[in-house]
Amino acid sequence: xxxxxxxxxxxxxxxxxxxxxxxxxxxxxxxxxxxxxxxxxxxxxxxxxxxxxxxxxxxxxxxxxxxxxxxxxxxxxxxxxxxxxxxxxxxxxxxxxxxxxxxxxxxxxxxxxxxxxxxxxxxxxxxxxxxxxxxxxxxxxxxxxxxxxxxxxxxxxxxxxxxxxxxxxxxxxxxxxxxxxxxxxxxxxxxxxxxxxxxxxxxxxxxxxxxxxxxxxxxxxxxxxxxxxxxxxxxxxxxxxxxxxxxxxxxxxxxxxxxxxxxxxxxxxxxxxxxxxxxxxxxxxxxxxxxxxxxxxxxxxxxxxxxxxxxxxxxx
Amino acid sequence: xxxxxxxxxxxxxxxxxxxxxxxxxxxxxxxxxxxxxxxxxxxxxxxxxxxxxxxxxxxxxxxxxxxxxxxxxxxxxxxxxxxxxxxxxxxxxxxxxxxxxxxxxxxxxxxxxxxxxxxxxxxxxxxxxxxxxxxxxxxxxxxxxxxxxxxxxxxxxxxxxxxxxxxxxxxxxxxxxxxxxxxxxxxxxxxxxxxxxxxxxxxxxxxxxxxxxxxxxxxxxxxxxxxxxxxxxxxxxxxxxxxxxxxxxxxxxxxxxxxxxxxxxxxxxxxxxxxxxxxxxxxxxxxxxxxxxxxxxxxxxxxxxxxxxxxxxxxxxxxxxxxxxxxxxxxxxxxxxxxxxxxxxxxxxxxxxxxxxxxxxxxxxxxxxxxxxxxxxxxxxxxxxxxxxxxxxxxxxxxxxxxxxxxxxxxxxxxxxxxxxxxxxxxxxxxxxxxxxxxxxxxxxxxxxxxxxxxxxxxxxxxxxxxxxxxxxxxxxxxxxxxxxxxxxxxxxxxxxxxxxxxxxxxxxxxxxxxxxxxxxxxxxxxxxxxxxxxxxxxxxxxxxxxxxxxxxxxxxxxxxxxxxxxxxxxxxxxxxxxxxxxxxxxxxxxxxxxxxxxxxxxxxxxxxxxxxxxxxxxxxxxxxxxxxxxxxxxxxxxxxxxxxxxxxxxxxxxxxxxxxxxxxxxxxxxxxxxxxxx
Numbered sequence: 001x002x003x004x005x006x007x008x009x010x011x012x013x014x015x016x017x018x019x020x021x022x023x024x025x026x027x028x029x030x031x032x033x034x035x036x037x038x039x040x041x042x043x044x045x046x047x048x049x050x051x052x053x054x055x056x057x058x059x060x061x062x063x064x065x066x067x068x069x070x071x072x073x074x075x076x077x078x079x080x081x082x083x084x085x086x087x088x089x090x091x092x093x094x095x096x097x098x099x100x101x102x103x104x105x106x107x108x109x110x111x112x113x114x115x116x117x118x119x120x121x122x123x124x125x126x127x128x129x130x131x132x133x134x135x136x137x138x139x140x141x142x143x144x145x146x147x148x149x150x151x152x153x154x155x156x157x158x159x160x161x162x163x164x165x166x167x168x169x170x171x172x173x174x175x176x177x178x179x180x181x182x183x184x185x186x187x188x189x190x191x192x193x194x195x196x197x198x199x200x201x202x203x204x205x206x207x208x209x210x211x212x213x214x215x216x217x218x219x220x221x222x223x224x225x226x227x228x229x230x231x232x233x234x235x236x237x238x239x240x241x242x243x244x245x246x247x248x249x250x251x252x253x254x255x256x257x258x259x260x261x262x263x264x265x266x267x268x269x270x271x272x273x274x275x276x277x278x279x280x281x282x283x284x285x286x287x288x289x290x291x292x293x294x295x296x297x298x299x300x301x302x303x304x305x306x307x308x309x310x311x312x313x314x315x316x
Numbered sequence: 317x318x319x320x321x322x323x324x325x326x327x328x329x330x331x332x333x334x335x336x337x338x339x340x341x342x343x344x345x346x347x348x349x350x351x352x353x354x355x356x357x358x359x360x361x362x363x364x365x366x367x368x369x370x371x372x373x374x375x376x377x378x379x380x381x382x383x384x385x386x387x388x389x390x391x392x393x394x395x396x397x398x399x400x401x402x403x404x405x406x407x408x409x410x411x412x413x414x415x416x417x418x419x420x421x422x423x424x425x426x427x428x429x430x431x432x433x434x435x436x437x438x439x440x441x442x443x444x445x446x447x448x449x450x451x452x453x454x455x456x457x458x459x460x461x462x463x464x465x466x467x468x469x470x471x472x473x474x475x476x477x478x479x480x481x482x483x484x485x486x487x488x489x490x491x492x493x494x495x496x497x498x499x500x501x502x503x504x505x506x507x508x509x510x511x512x513x514x515x516x517x518x519x520x521x522x523x524x525x526x527x528x529x530x531x532x533x534x535x536x537x538x539x540x541x542x543x544x545x546x547x548x549x550x551x552x553x554x555x556x557x558x559x560x561x562x563x564x565x566x567x568x569x570x571x572x573x574x575x576x577x578x579x580x581x582x583x584x585x586x587x588x589x590x591x592x593x594x595x596x597x598x599x600x601x602x603x604x605x606x607x608x609x610x611x612x613x614x615x616x617x618x619x620x621x622x623x624x625x626x627x628x629x630x631x632x633x634x635x636x637x638x639x640x641x642x643x644x645x646x647x648x649x650x651x652x653x654x655x656x657x658x659x660x661x662x663x664x665x666x667x668x669x670x671x672x673x674x675x676x677x678x679x680x681x682x683x684x685x686x687x688x689x690x691x692x693x694x695x696x697x698x699x700x701x702x703x704x705x706x707x708x709x710x711x712x713x714x715x716x717x718x719x720x721x722x723x724x725x726x727x728x729x730x731x732x733x734x735x736x737x738x739x740x741x742x743x744x745x746x747x748x749x750x751x752x753x754x755x756x757x758x759x760x761x762x763x764x765x766x767x768x769x770x771x772x773x774x775x776x777x778x779x780x781x782x783x784x785x786x787x788x789x790x791x792x793x794x795x796x797x798x799x800x801x802x803x804x805x806x807x808x809x810x811x812x813x814x815x816x817x818x819x820x821x822x823x824x825x826x827x828x829x830x831x832x833x834x835x836x837x838x839x840x841x842x843x844x845x846x847x848x849x850x851x852x853x854x855x856x857x858x859x860x861x862x863x864x865x866x867x868x869x870x871x872x873x874x875x876x877x878x879x880x881x882x883x884x885x886x887x888x889x890x891x892x893x894x895x896x897x898x899x900x901x902x903x904x905x906x907x908x909x910x911x912x913x914x915x916x917x918x919x920x921x922x923x924x925x926x927x928x929x930x931x932x933x934x935x936x937x938x939x940x941x942x943x944x945x946x947x948x949x950x951x952x953x954x955x956x957x958x959x960x961x962x963x964x965x966x967x968x969x970x971x972x973x974x975x976x977x978x979x980x981x982x983x984x985x986x987x988x989x990x991x992x993x994x995x
Binding site: 210249258274 | 344345346347348349350351352353354355356357358359
């Protein structure tokens with residue numbers, strides 16, 4: 001079995017840059033940043049069953065070096081697991097049990113609805129970068145990375161990958177993601193993904209949550225018993241819209257309009273409503289044991305990963 | 317607050333219309349956002365608050381809405397009620413006589429009286445009606461049972477000052493008749509109560525009096541006459557000036573002859589006295605004399621400014637014509653008649669017996685032929701005075717003889733009997749004459765049989781006296797020469813010199829010269845009035861437009877040379893004797909002048925009274941009468957507020973231009989001292 005931390009071969013090196021999506025600034029993922037990402041690990045508070053050997057404690061008992069428990073010997077047990085010291089003292093056969101170390105599947109759900117395509121900086125681009133960074137953290141931790149794009153009413157999954165060498169595939173997959181025109185039902189997408197989910201693990205939802213069913217989407221994802229983290233991505237012009245005067249606001253997804261008169265009172269009301277909305281989402285997430293991380297798109301990616309997500313115990 | 321026109325409040329529907337227009341007018345900028353999810357959650361609050369936020373932001377819209385609301389409020393005519401001070405039916409009498417032109421109150425008494433009358437109408441109940449009588453030269457109803465205050469105010473404002481002497485008696489009688497139509501009516505008189513004459517009238521309705529006027533500073537010309545000396549050549553002017561003030565005054569009397577200054581004298585006028593001035597030797601050929609009272613400039617003493625009534629500070633008189641007039645007396649000889657006729661100024665008297673009349677030549681040179689107890693077979697085409705005509709003729713039909721006829725009451729305004737006292741006249745016998753159609757009775761006898769009548773016979777002035785002078789004591793009385801003088805004036809063409817000064821508003825009867833279709837009368841202000849006779853064959857026309865003071869000029873209108881169709885303007889009857897054509901004859905007759913003067917000391921006395929004498933002429937208030945409710949409308953201040961709002965709305969709308977104007981003014985203000993410094 002090859003070392004999952006092995007560097008890509010020289011033959012793969014040229015392809016690394018070719019696969020680097022143009023939409024992802026290569027300077028962001030420079031070598032130093034990648035080295036820093038490799039030191040991180042996505043936090044899983046519970047041991048879950050994995051699929052392959054990894055570095056995370058599994059709920060299964062295995063053959064690792066970490067002692068877990070004893071049990072009585074039964075015929076057929078591997079004699080190599082007998083604790084002969086116990087037998088010497090007690091003249092009874094006990095088998096030593098060890099903790100199994102497996103990988104986990106990290107689910108990264110990227111909202112690619114039409115609303116994510118706007119903002120300055122672009123929310124979808126920011127989401128791609130965050131997804132790429134978290135995916136690299138997972139790949140560096142020998143975890144399986146499963147990326148899904150939420151559009152319309154479905155969650156379009158990309159094949160799960162494992163190993164840092166697959167980061168370019170991840171980047172390629174992410175670079176192909178475009179904001180979808182038309183409305184997106186976030187709850188339906190979450191339900192669709194939950195139905196496909198077979199292995200639990202950290203689940204990271206990157207979305208602006210501009211959906212009336214956003215709370216239901218969080219609940220749906222939390223219902224999978226994955227450790228859910230919601231990166232609520234909002235651009236500055238959504239946090240503090242630079243609006244003034246009599247305006248007709250057109251929804252980029254539905255095309256419907258809302259007539260407003262953007263004066264100080266209206267903007268104050270909007271900000272109050274935004275704060276209440278975020279507080280409500282936070283409350284729902286907390287209630288469902290999920291982490292809610294409001295993220296402005298102006299936040300540098302390094303600050304997001306190394307500060308904000310660490311503070312929120314999403315990565316460690 | 318109640319409204320007179322509450323339906324006008326429906327105009328408030330314009331407010332949402334304006335708001336709708338405002339909203340429709342709104343041009344929204346479309347802005348694509350990632351999601352309207354949060355905005356939609358706010359939209360209910362926004363929809364609830366946005367219009368008011370816009371209203372708060374748009375001062376222009378707020379002003380427009382306020383303007384509509386205020387206009388609607390004004391159209392609804394809000395009012396407040398209070399107890400009315402006047403009866404429901406009011407007859408308002410406004411004195412417009414000459415004394416109301418006094419300027420002791422600004423601008424004059426009539427204007428003050430109008431203001432007082434209009435203000436008094438505020439005390440009328442809401443359903444009150446007002447009739448308005450203007451007491452000028454005649455009493456005239458200018459508004460009858462008007463309920464609209466605006467129309468009543470217009471009618472009051474339309475009352476014009478009359479130069480005539482006012483007689484409130486007629487106005488009060490008329491007001492009493494108007495007030496008698498409704499129960500509980502009252503009469504309100506607005507006057508200066510300057511007349512000492514108390515009207516002889518009693519009204520059943522109560523009379524209230526509002527008086528105007530404070531002072532009595534007035535000096536007046538109360539008489540002006542031109543007297544001709546015995547020789548008929550020298551003419552002297554007689555002027556009587558009255559000081560009706562309680563203080564002495566010095567005034568300058570200016571005399572103008574045909575518009576040119578002739579002489580001037582300063583008069584010291586004692587209080588409440590009359591001063592007579594005689595000015596001899598008027599310039600030859602003077603036709604019109606005008607006398608004026610003016611202030612004395614620089615003179616010592618209590619001169620003071622000009623008095624407070626201008627109408628009586630000027631007077632005019634017509635100078636008798638210098639032309640010598642010839643009278644032919646036909647008869648056996650009558651010393652009374654000869655003496656009376658010879659005393660007439662500018663008259664040459666010729667005499668001939670009846671037998672020699674047929675031989676007389678040059679009849680066309682005479683201006684008047686007097687037949688005393690004689691009538692020729694053919695009457696001359698000249699003015700005729702016939703005394704005791706012996707037989708029927710064109711002058712009248714003799715039907716018999718009257719023995720000891722008494723004198724009936726003559727018409728009080730008969731001009732020929734001016735200053736003629738007939739109360740002691742006795743007549744022994746007289747001819748019984750039938751009054752011709754062209755004549756009017758001057759001295760009536762028993763059963764309306766005329767003892768003296770005059771008229772225009774075929775356009776020729778004619779007078780017939782029914783009795784011989786020897787059969788009466790008339791020649792022995794003072795009335796005789798006066799009557800002859802008056803008759804001669806009538807018969808000698810009724811020249812202006814024979815006319816007495818005419819009071820303002822009095823009618824003037826003008827004789828139509830032969831061949832004239834009418835008379836054109838020019839007033840002192842230059843306006844002309846054409847008078848045509850009302851019936852075919854009429855010999856006189858009556859002019860009633862003597863409201864202005866001054867000299868009037870009446871000219872005959874020549875008849876058209878072509879025969880007029882029937883029904884057209886009547887022309888004089890054709891003369892049986894050869895004479896110039898009608899139009900030529902009319903052109904040959906010169907214009908007639910007459911003067912209209914106030915000459916009324918009673919009216920010139922502008923000392924105002926307290927109205928108590930007039931109020932005493934009214935009856936007691938109606939028993940059981942309830943005070944009505946008066947309404948004070950508020951639309952005027954509301955309309956002013958609307959104007960202010962309109963101005964503010966315009967300023968807001970044009971605020972950029974207003975700022976530029978203010979900036980230009982400021983810059984101009986800052987440049988001004990700089991220019992001075994450079995200078």
